[in-house]
Amino acid sequence: MPNRLxxxxSPYLLQHAENPVDWWPWGEAAFEEARRRDVPVLLSVGYSTCHWCHVMAHESFEDEQTAAYMNQHFxxxxxxxxxRPDVDAVYMAATQALTGQGGWPMTVFLTPDAEPFYAGTYFPPREGYGLPSFVRLLSSIATSWEQRRPDLLANAQALTEHxxxxxxxxxxxxxxxEDALARAVAHSARLYDASLGGFGGAPKFPAPTHLDFLLTQPDGQDMALHTLTRMLAGGIYDQLGGGFHRYSVDAQWLVPHFEKMLYDNAQLVRTLLRAYQRTGREEFAQAARETLSYLEREMLSPEGGFYSAQDADTPTEHGGVEGLTFTWTPDEIREVLGADSDLARRYWNVTDGGNFRDPHQPSYGTRNVLHTPTPLGELARDLGGDVPGRLQAAREKLFAARQSRTQPHTDxxxxxxxNGLALAALADAGRILGEGRYLELARRNAEFVREQMRLPDGTLRHTFKDGRASVEGLLEDHALYALGxxxxxxxxxxxxxxHWARELWSVIRRDFWDDRAGVFFSTGGRAEGLLTRQAQFFDSAIISDNAAAALLGVWMGRYFxxxxxxxVAHRTVQSFHAEMLAAPTGLGGLWxxxxxxRSPHSEVALIGTPAExxxxxxxxxxxxxxxxxxxxAERGAGLPVLEGREGGGTAYVCVRHACQLPTRDAAELGRQVGALEG
Structure with a gap:
């Protein structure tokens, strides 16, 4: 029988709806039940495309005996x-405080008052990985609750206070x-992998927020550009279908963890477009197009919103196999391409030895993650003939064959x-690449969010599924969508x-800003059921919400x-300046x-019809x-920067409140704005 989920x-909760575990969703009812039964709460946090979440679910939550013990004692x-990133953030702080690390699945034991007293991440069904078995852990917690409860409650109170x-x-x-920006770049250079790109060793994450900061700094841009180039040649980039997997398990960007997340791909589109503007190199623009094609093809909802993620695992009769959809054997390449298979195998480095195996499914053998260690130009010089054309035809055939395979689950x-990140990516693509269809997708997304996820008081909901918007909007929702x-x-x-962005800024100032502390809190004042409100400033996989809100504040200052x-933006930087100097690579958003x-006030007003x-x-x-x-704008009104401007296709370039002569000549505009580029 299905449980309460x-x-x-939520697709993740629905994945567990038929577990024998008597799951409850987060809410006061669950804690009231724990108080009634006088038992602790077992909180399990994950997400639908999390590989190890699937592993633990299969090993423990689908096991009848384990579930029966969980139901009896918790x-x-x-x-x-x-x-619920707000719930996750609170208990991730507890997990990190207790264990020194975090991750998902996250397993936390709470009192009926929601105070944590023990936490960890993945626990195996049998002792291993230096961890106790999950059943042994459950037994230990249940016994301690019965026999040493005062100690557990004291620990819970101390941890909660911490x-x-x-x-x-x-x-x-x-x-x-004064030299803070230079110091941040120098710190990045000390961590930079000059050979392979990226920062630090394995695993390597794309870190688009940090790359975006480096692209704004003359001494940092080469690190960002080289990192992007190496990523595009590696297996973290989907060589056939476009888009990026979540991270690379090695330092070479070769073997990815095969999830595809909306946030990675949306942010990296903007980073690639900025790299294209910096260099004029077409490969950056092409990768942005391919990534947007992936999002439009596989992640766009009928309503105009974008889905959250795609799984790392491919479903099979033997369970999920990581990367099976995306990887290849030499024989599979030969079967699809015939005579051109040798060229394709050389370009994408497909070998008999392979480079990837799912350790949980060894029967599927060693396979190949496609990557391009040899640049196309070099290969064309070596082989002659129409190598680019042959490879493009091969890519299309391989992609068509891959699409016929079983596909990973989509959340x-x-x-x-x-979706705010996706909106910004589409808008930038429309503006920078001059391709109108991206703007149409962006406008459609904005219309969808305004109609379906905005409340009459101007606040936003966090999530939309099956025709229903739910969960009170967080700071990240209001700030990131406004930036889009x-x-x-x-x-x-x-x-x-x-003006809608300005409306959202007003909501942020009212509901999330704390003037005493000089920070933005992630949850609004109406947040219920949480031990505390948090102010996040480190970038995770996305820009921190404090940085996003502060960026929005600067835009509001410049436009209005x-x-x-x-x-407010300046005060936010002041509040976190010590953390910024201590760990620049983790705070690219605030940098x-x-x-x-610190940049000069600069504006470019373009007055006239779209055609003009x-x-x-x-x-x-x-x-x-x-x-x-x-x-x-079509006419000179509606913003301070537009006031008094005449139309007819005229540009006005102003720096530090002093304007150059207006011009209708594109070449002259280029000369005027060229001085603004760092």
């Missing part, structure tokens, strides 16, 4: 970390030194925050999008002459804010201007 919309609560203290930043004042919930709207205004010139908004605040603006916009798209307020 059958009534939820109230069991299952949480989708993507649906989490609360750590999440309540104290008011601080301080300024970054089809729609998250506002991650700023990008959409810059690309399309519809002032309504910028809102000195208070820019002052972008610092760089933005077009040649000027195409010239402007060639230039890397991350901290310039681009202001397209």
């Amino acid at each position: 059958a009534f939820e919309t 109230v069991n609560v299952k949480v989708d970390r993507e649906e 989490i609360r203290e750590g999440s309540q930043p104290q008011p601080r004042e301080g300024e970054l030194p 089809d919930k729609i998250l506002t925050s991650w 709207l700023v990008a959409l205004y810059q690309a399309g010139g519809d002032l309504a999008h910028l 002459a809102d000195e208070d908004a820019e002052a 972008q804010v610092a760089a933005f605040l 603006r077009h040649p000027l916009e195409r010239e402007l798209a060639r230039h890397f201007l991350p901290f310039t307020a681009l202001a397209p």
